[in-house]
Amino acid sequence: MSALPGSAEGTAVTGLDSSPVQPAPADLPPLTEQTRLEAREIMARYPQARSALLPMLHLVQSVQGYVSPEGVALCAEELGLTKAEVGAVATFYTMYKRRPTGRHLVSVCTNTLCNVLGGQRIMDALSADLGVHHDETAADGSITLEHAECLAACDYAPVVTVDYEFYDQQDVESARELVAALRRGEKPHPTRGAPLSDFRGVSRQLAGFSQWADADAEAAAIDAPWSAGPTLIGVHLADERGESAPEMPRASATSSSGAPAAEAAGVESAQRGAPEPAGRSLADQNDGTDTPAGSEPGTSGQGPGKA
Numbered sequence: 001m002s003a004l005p006g007s008a009e010g011t012a013v014t015g016l017d018s019s020p021v022q023p024a025p026a027d028l029p030p031l032t033e034q035t036r037l038e039a040r041e042i043m044a045r046y047p048q049a050r051s052a053l054l055p056m057l058h059l060v061q062s063v064q065g066y067v068s069p070e071g072v073a074l075c076a077e078e079l080g081l082t083k084a085e086v087g088a089v090a091t092f093y094t095m096y097k098r099r100p101t102g103r104h105l106v107s108v109c110t111n112t113l114c115n116v117l118g119g120q121r122i123m124d125a126l127s128a129d130l131g132v133h134h135d136e137t138a139a140d141g142s143i144t145l146e147h148a149e150c151l152a153a154c155d156y157a158p159v160v161t162v163d164y165e166f167y168d169q170q171d172v173e174s175a176r177e178l179v180a181a182l183r184r185g186e187k188p189h190p191t192r193g194a195p196l197s198d199f200r201g202v203s204r205q206l207a208g209f210s211q212w213a214d215a216d217a218e219a220a221a222i223d224a225p226w227s228a229g230p231t232l233i234g235v236h237l238a239d240e241r242g243e244s245a246p247e248m249p250r251a252s253a254t255s256s257s258g259a260p261a262a263e264a265a266g267v268e269s270a271q272r273g274a275p276e277p278a279g280r281s282l283a284d285q286n287d288g289t290d291t292p293a294g295s296e297p298g299t300s301g302q303g304p305g306k307a
């Protein structure tokens, strides 16, 4: 069980982070009336106000750098929830931080593919350089370091993100240089996507507000150059080999019954016993499954279809 942020007396009934609550530092910027008004602006975006909780927690982080006890209380008051309910959400998701975060959040993927290609070595090197372990902040307040599960960029492994922006195909030395530059106050451009800001800035963006100074800066961030080289390798290989995917049925046309053409084509194909347009054949799909023939729901005596 873990104590909840904002609930000194409480204990968590859910959540994966069992670390203790850290008291709010004395120099924490206060949540202002402006923060409260912005929280209400977020709430107004949703038919059910409580759906706004996730971006409201990002808003709190954008001001204070973490989900502080004060932030939990503000969200609970505005949404008519208990602090325990807000805390249960905040402790479930790893993007909500329970201790003040450094100027930048550096996440090192140590999941399967990145790890095979050196993710853990990168994590160990950064940990040694910064003098911290997972989910800890360097003494100078510059960097919070964390290991991360798959960051959905396996084709660029090993990857590191800074404030959720990607730095692809890192190795120990490039990652160390990246972090050293961040500590000097530099902002190396991510491999792709928007320019780097900082953890509080990107938290504001995640809350649904622009983090950029003006419309021009925002447009430039959206249009930042990037390339998808590793992602497209398969496409280029297929092109060289003259391979192509089967054509998809046209979705725009409709059948004589009024059903979309794709649906109608699938039904008619199945009725004729024709092979599926792609993937394994129906016969193949029966091989190696965990469901013996005749034991599908409704046929085994346990499924809902059989009395």
Ligand code: FES
Binding pocket: 109, 110, 111, 112, 113, 114, 115, 149, 150, 151, 152, 153, 154, 155, 157, 158, 159
């Ligand atoms: S394993 Fe690292 S991004 Fe998928």
